[in-house]
Amino acid sequence: MDVELRGITKRFGPVTANDNVNLTIRAGEVLGLLGENGAGKSTMMNILSGLYAPDEGEILIDGKPVRFEGPGDGIAAGIGMVHQHFMLVPVFTVAENVILGVEPTGRLDYLDIATARRQVRDINEKYGLQVNPDALIEDLPVGIQQRVEILKVLFRSAEVLILDEPTAVLTPQEVEEFFGIVKSLRDAGKAVVFITHKLHEILAISDRINVLRGGRITGEGDPKSLTENQLAEMMVGRPVSFDVARGPFKPGDTLLEVNDIVVLRDNDEVAVDHVSFHVRSGEVVGIAGVQGNGQSELIEALTGLMHVSSGEIDFLDNDITHASVRERHRLGMAHIPEDRHKSGMIGNFTIYENMVLDSYYEDRFSNGPNIKWPEVLRTAAQYAIDFDVRTPSVYLKADNLSGGNQQKMVVARELERVTKLVIASQPTRGLDVGSIEYIHGRLMNSRDEGDGVIIVSSELDEIMSLSDRVLVMFDGRIVAEFDAIAGPLDKNAIGLAMAGVAA
Ligand SMILES: Nc1ncnc2c1ncn2[C@@H]1O[C@H](COP(=O)(O)OP(=O)(O)OP(=O)(O)O)[C@@H](O)[C@H]1O
Ligand SMILES: [Mg+2]
Incomplete structure (x- = not known):
C-alpha cells in the first residue's frame, strides 16, 4: 500500500x-x-x-x-x-x-x-x-x-x-x-x-x-x-558540533558524600546494594550501566523520591538521607528526572507554571501568601528564550509543546536557578542534535562554574563525552570506576563492566 x-x-x-x-x-x-x-x-x-x-x-x-x-x-x-x-x-x-x-x-x-x-x-x-x-x-x-x-x-x-x-x-x-x-x-x-x-x-x-x-x-x-x-x-540549518567543549579540570571540595546506602524496591528486592561514592565541586561524574541495574533507584534516593533503608547521604555537610525533596532543592540540588511526565512536569499546567513548579515559594516569586505573577511570567519567558523552548507563548499548556520542547522546559527550570549539584538523568532524551549541543554546553558550564554534576544516561557516548569520572553500576552495586582525566576513557572496558565482567 x-x-x-x-x-x-x-x-x-x-x-x-x-x-x-x-x-x-x-x-x-x-x-x-x-x-x-x-x-x-x-x-x-x-x-x-x-x-x-x-x-x-x-x-x-x-x-x-x-x-x-x-x-x-x-x-x-x-x-x-x-x-x-x-x-x-x-x-x-x-x-x-x-x-x-x-x-x-x-x-x-x-x-x-x-x-x-x-x-x-x-x-x-x-x-x-x-x-x-x-x-x-x-x-x-x-x-x-x-x-x-x-x-x-x-x-x-x-x-x-x-x-x-x-x-x-x-x-x-x-x-x-x-x-x-x-x-x-x-x-x-x-x-x-x-x-x-x-x-x-x-x-x-x-x-x-x-x-x-x-x-x-x-x-x-x-x-x-x-x-x-x-x-x-x-x-x-547550521553546522552542529558533536564535541563538548570543557574548561580545565579543577575539582574542589566534596559536595556529595554517599556512604554505604541500600535502597529497596516496593517488593523488597535490593535495588541499590551498599553503594558509596562522592562528587566534588567542578566535576562531572557519569553513572553508566545497562538499564535496570539500580541507577534509577540510586538517583531517586539522592533526590528524595525513594526511601533509603540504610547508609547515609551527606550534601554540603548536611545529613539529607531522609530529607524532603524541597529541603534538598533549597540546599542547591537540581534534578532533571529520567521520566519527565512522571516527575518533571504537569501537562495540564501552563508553561510558566511548570517553569516555577519547584520554586514558586521562594522569595523571588512569592511574598508570603501571594505569588508575584509578573515576576514568574518574566522569568518563564526568559527561560524559554534561553533554552529555545519553541512556543508562541508561555501561557500555553505544557501538554501542547512538542516532546522535545517539554524536555527543554524541564531542563531550563532545573539549570536556570542557582545550584550546587546538578543530577541529570537522561537529560537529552528526545532532543534534536542542536538542542543536545546546547544542553551539553550548559551542563559543562555548571561544572566549569564549580557545580558538581551527576549524569545518568543510557547512551554510553553521552556519558563518555561529558564525564570526568565514570562509575559503572551492575546489579545494584558500583563495580568499576574510570578516570577520564588521566587519559581517554576505554569504551570497551566500560562496556565489559556494564555487562558484569570483572576487570
Ligand atoms: N495539540 C496542540 N495544541 C497546540 N499546539 C500544538 C499541539 N500539538 C502540537 N503543537 C505545536 O505544533 C508544533 C509541532 O509540534 P510536533 O509535536 O509535531 O513537533 P515534533 O516535530 O514532533 O517535535 P519533537 O521532536 O519535539 O517531538 C509545535 O510548535 C507544537 O507546540
Ligand atoms: Mg514529536
Whole structure:
C-alpha cells in the first residue's frame, strides 16, 4: 500500500505545525523522518493516522483520496501508529491488550481470547516479535511493551506502521532487536515511517530520509550517501558540533558524600546494594550501566523520591538521607528526572507554571501568601528564550509543546536557578542534535562554574563525552570506576563492566 500526503497544512492557533507538506510513503520501504523539536513530525503523523484533521490538503491511499474522521478510520484503512507513550492497560495480558477495542465485524460476533492468542502467536512468528501472549503488561520491560504496541497495529491489519521515536526508551541491545523487527516488516511489504533524533539510527535503517523544518519538508536524501554532519545541518540549518567543549579540570571540595546506602524496591528486592561514592565541586561524574541495574533507584534516593533503608547521604555537610525533596532543592540540588511526565512536569499546567513548579515559594516569586505573577511570567519567558523552548507563548499548556520542547522546559527550570549539584538523568532524551549541543554546553558550564554534576544516561557516548569520572553500576552495586582525566576513557572496558565482567 502506498500513501501520499498532498499539500497538508495544520495550524494550532498562531502556530503552523505543518505547512503545505507533500510526502510519499511506499510499501516495502522504511522512510526515516528527521527534524528539530517542534518541526511538526508528530503532528504530521497524527494527521496521517486520522487523529487530527488537516486544515488543508488531502491523503491518498494507492492514488485514491481518503477522509479520516478519527483514528478508527486510519487503522481501518491500514494505517497504524505506535505513539511514544504507550497506551496499554498494565493489569491486562498481552493478548487482552491486543484485542481491546476491536469491534466484532461481519459474521464473527465475538472475538474469543483463544483466537486472539493464536493470532498473536502467528504475528509473533511472522515478524520475530517474541512476545508471550499470556504475560501481564506490568511485568514486561519497556522494549517488550513497545512490541505489544506493534502487535496491536499488526493485529488490526496495518499496512503502514508509524513509529514515533520508538528507540528513545530502548537500550542499545533492544535497539538492535527492534531494527530486526523493522526489517522483517519491510521485507513483508509493509511501509514503515520511523522518527528518531539519533542520526546513526536513521542512517542505519532507512531506505529514504525526509527532513522537516518549521513545518515544511526541506530536504530529501539517500542514507547511503549522507553523513551525520550533513543530516544535522539539513535539520538545524547550521553546522552542529558533536564535541563538548570543557574548561580545565579543577575539582574542589566534596559536595556529595554517599556512604554505604541500600535502597529497596516496593517488593523488597535490593535495588541499590551498599553503594558509596562522592562528587566534588567542578566535576562531572557519569553513572553508566545497562538499564535496570539500580541507577534509577540510586538517583531517586539522592533526590528524595525513594526511601533509603540504610547508609547515609551527606550534601554540603548536611545529613539529607531522609530529607524532603524541597529541603534538598533549597540546599542547591537540581534534578532533571529520567521520566519527565512522571516527575518533571504537569501537562495540564501552563508553561510558566511548570517553569516555577519547584520554586514558586521562594522569595523571588512569592511574598508570603501571594505569588508575584509578573515576576514568574518574566522569568518563564526568559527561560524559554534561553533554552529555545519553541512556543508562541508561555501561557500555553505544557501538554501542547512538542516532546522535545517539554524536555527543554524541564531542563531550563532545573539549570536556570542557582545550584550546587546538578543530577541529570537522561537529560537529552528526545532532543534534536542542536538542542543536545546546547544542553551539553550548559551542563559543562555548571561544572566549569564549580557545580558538581551527576549524569545518568543510557547512551554510553553521552556519558563518555561529558564525564570526568565514570562509575559503572551492575546489579545494584558500583563495580568499576574510570578516570577520564588521566587519559581517554576505554569504551570497551566500560562496556565489559556494564555487562558484569570483572576487570
Ligand atoms: N495539540 C496542540 N495544541 C497546540 N499546539 C500544538 C499541539 N500539538 C502540537 N503543537 C505545536 O505544533 C508544533 C509541532 O509540534 P510536533 O509535536 O509535531 O513537533 P515534533 O516535530 O514532533 O517535535 P519533537 O521532536 O519535539 O517531538 C509545535 O510548535 C507544537 O507546540
Ligand atoms: Mg514529536
